[in-house]
Amino acid sequence: MRSSRPRTRRAFSEGDLARLKALYDDRSIPLQKVAAAFDVPVSTLLRWVAEMDWPRRSARALPAP
Secondary structure: OOOOOOOOOOOOOOHHHHHHHHHHOOOOHHHHHHHHHHHOOOHHHHHHHHOOOOOHHHOOOOOOO
């Protein structure tokens, strides 16, 4: 079942989720830094992305230069 929130013991506010999505969507920010901003390993971040059914970064077209 897909959810709009990751399965975790942490309580994320709507603002936290919006920040997570914005950081994840910004391809100039490495995934390691996005994960570090939430104090989790990259593998956990990628699991959350899959659980929330967000498109993988590699599946998106790059913006035109």
